[in-house]
Amino acid sequence: xxxxxxxxxxxxxxxxxxxxxxxxxxxxxxxxxxxxxxxxxxxxxxxxxxxxxxxxxxxxxxxxxxxxxxxxxxxxxxxxxxxxxxxxxxxxxxxxxxxxxxxxxxxxxxxxxxxxxxxxxxxxxxxxxxxxxxxxxxxxxxxxxxxxxxxxxxxxxxxxxxxxxxxxxxxxxxxxxxxxxxxxxxxxxxxxxxxxxxxxxxxxxxxxxxxxxxxxxxxxxxxxxxxxxxxxxxxxxxxxxxxxxxxxxxxxxxxxxxxxxxxxxxxxxxxxxxxxxxxxxxxxxxxxxxxxxxxxxxxxxxxxxxxxxxxxxxxxxxxxxxxxxxxxxxxxxxxxxxxxxxxxxxxxxxxxxxxxxxxxxxxxxxxxxxxxxxxxxxxxxxxxxxxxxxxxxxxxxxxxxxxxx
Numbered sequence: 275x276x277x278x279x280x281x282x283x284x285x286x287x288x289x290x291x292x293x294x295x296x297x298x299x300x301x302x303x304x305x306x307x308x309x310x311x312x313x314x315x316x317x318x319x320x321x322x323x324x325x326x327x328x329x330x331x332x333x334x335x336x337x338x339x340x341x342x343x344x345x346x347x348x349x350x351x352x353x354x355x356x357x358x359x360x361x362x363x364x365x366x367x368x369x370x371x372x373x374x375x376x377x378x379x380x381x382x383x384x385x386x387x388x389x390x391x392x393x394x395x396x397x398x399x400x401x402x403x404x405x406x407x408x409x410x411x412x413x414x415x416x417x418x419x420x421x422x423x424x425x426x427x428x429x430x431x432x433x434x435x436x437x438x439x440x441x442x443x444x445x446x447x448x449x450x451x452x453x454x455x456x457x458x459x460x461x462x463x464x465x466x467x468x469x470x471x472x473x474x475x476x477x478x479x480x481x482x483x484x485x486x487x488x489x490x491x492x493x494x495x496x497x498x499x500x501x502x503x504x505x506x507x508x509x510x511x512x513x514x515x516x517x518x519x520x521x522x523x524x525x526x527x528x529x530x531x532x533x534x535x536x537x538x539x540x541x542x543x544x545x546x547x548x549x550x551x552x553x554x555x556x557x558x559x560x561x562x563x564x565x566x567x568x569x570x571x572x573x574x575x576x577x578x579x580x581x582x583x584x585x586x587x588x589x590x591x592x593x594x595x596x597x598x599x600x601x602x603x604x605x606x607x608x609x610x611x612x613x614x615x616x617x618x619x620x621x622x623x624x625x626x627x628x629x630x631x632x633x634x635x636x637x638x639x640x641x642x643x644x645x646x647x648x649x650x651x652x653x654x655x656x657x658x659x660x661x662x663x664x665x666x667x668x669x670x671x672x673x674x675x676x677x678x679x
Contacts, residue, residue: 319375320383321664324350325547326373328666330584335575335671336541336655342671343573343616345468351388351396352464356589356609358413359600364588371584387663389418393470395443399424399436399463405602424463429455436463443467461607462600470658470667472522478503478566478622488567488675489652491538498567498675500651501622509560509646510553514539517553518562518648526662531566537652541671550657550666565649569675570619577612618670 328346335342350372357368369376388394398414400406402423406414414421426432433452440451444467456463478501486500508519516533532549578590588594595608650672658668 317383317387317663319380320387323373323375323380323384324387324665327371328669329545329547330371331580332544332546332669333542334580334583336544341571341573341673342655343571343618343668344575344614344670345616345668347388347391347394347665347667348466348468349577349614351394352466353586354384354388355396355398355414355417355419355464356597359410359597360589360595361598362588362596363594364596367586367588371581371586385417387665391468391660391663391667394466394468395420397422397439397465399432399465400601401426401461404461407599407602410600426456426460427458429458432456432460436465440465440467444469445471468667470527472524472527473624474622475521475523475525476503476505477624480622483568483622486565487651489537490674491653493537496674498569501566501568502564503566504561504563504645506559507562507564507648508553508557509562509648510557512552515549516646516648517549517557518564519553519557527658527660527667529656529658531650531654531656533648533650533654534652539653541653541655544655546655546657546666546669550659561645563645563647565647565651566620567650567672567675568621569672570617571670571672571676572615572617573670574613574615577614578609581612616668616670618668 324347327350331344331346331349332342335344353368353372354374357365357372357374360368368374374380388396396417397420399422402425406421411421424432424435433455436456437450437452441449447469482502483499484502485497487495488498488500489495510517514534516535518531518533520529520531522528530550530553532544532553582590588596589609590612592606592608592610595606597607600607653671653673655671656669657666659666
């Protein structure tokens with residue numbers, strides 16, 4: 275846990291906020307309880323807010339070294355919950371970074387997206403002697419948070435319960451999220467899990483997978499297991515990128531890959547969702563000979579400096595944070611830890627991914643065109659998209675494909 279060099283009064287008055295998102299792509303068509311059939315005709319304002327935040331994260335993370343994997347919707351959902359409990363400059367910074375439109379219509383749109391995203395859950399664990407403010411509790415109920423009064427003094431028991439909760443929500447994909455007990459002075463934990471399970475619509479033939487070279491930005495040659503498939507795909511290209519869409523069995527979801535035509539491409543400043551808009555407007559069905567590496571990656575981020583770089587600073591300060599709209603008692607709550615961990619695996623049959631985030635404060639007719647070659651043998655970026663909601667569940671940059679299965 276990050277050491278803020280604070281006195282005992284803050285150690286005993288802190289909030290621990292865990293953002294846990296797990297995106298799991300595998301053999302099943304759908305898992306988990308179905309959501310209520312609620313219809314919101316226009317969700318464009320909420321989509322814009324979520325996708326804008328995704329762009330901001332991509333801009334910062336793409337400038338880091340190594341592979342990039344994150345789930346913007348998971349982080350966003352709990353940051354929005356923080357905004358509902360905040361005031362003064364803490365609220366202003368969250369509203370600005372999340373591009374929140376303070377209106378009832380926006381809230382209804384966002385509630386629809388967050389409560390109807392398949393297999394996503396939110397929960398709040400709070401000190402059982404505290405009384406929650408009515409407005410905040412109403413918000414939690416409307417956004418379908420599980421509310422769990424907790425005795426944080428029983429730290430080993432709390433760790434066991436949270437780990438069991440996460441394991442169940444992620445179908446045992448993450449079994450031991452908390453490796454150490456929480457501090458007994460913990461006041462609040464927020465959890466988000468996002469579980470997703472899909473096979474490719476058309477799987478790759480394992481017999482066509484063979485060892486080939488992948489060329490990193492530095493020019494290093496890495497021997498990888500390269501999958502091959504020739505088929506008709508939605509395809510787009512311009513002077514910089516080739517782009518292709520791979521559908522899952524549930525046509526609501528797909529993976530879109532943007533492959534730079536030149537190796538060594540700097541993805542920072544790319545504008546992830548502007549690329550998606552170009553793809554949506556200009557793609558066409560084409561015969562493509564696809565080569566895609568199998569990969570198995572884990573990324574882990576300390577989000578405090580990342581979010582601080584975006585402008586969220588007061589939430590992490592014991593002196594400046596204002597989360598006065600959560601409990602009836604005046605508590606000096608602040609966020610002192612924010613972790614986001616992601617795992618993704620891609621093979622011939624499926625994509626499997628898991629993201630863990632922790633905030634702690636104590637069609638058209640097909641033309642017979644010539645076959646296009648799409649060889650992903652150098653770094654590329656990708657998104658796993660919920661086309662029904664118009665948002666990305668998962669985004670990343672593959673720079674070095676490891677395979678550990």
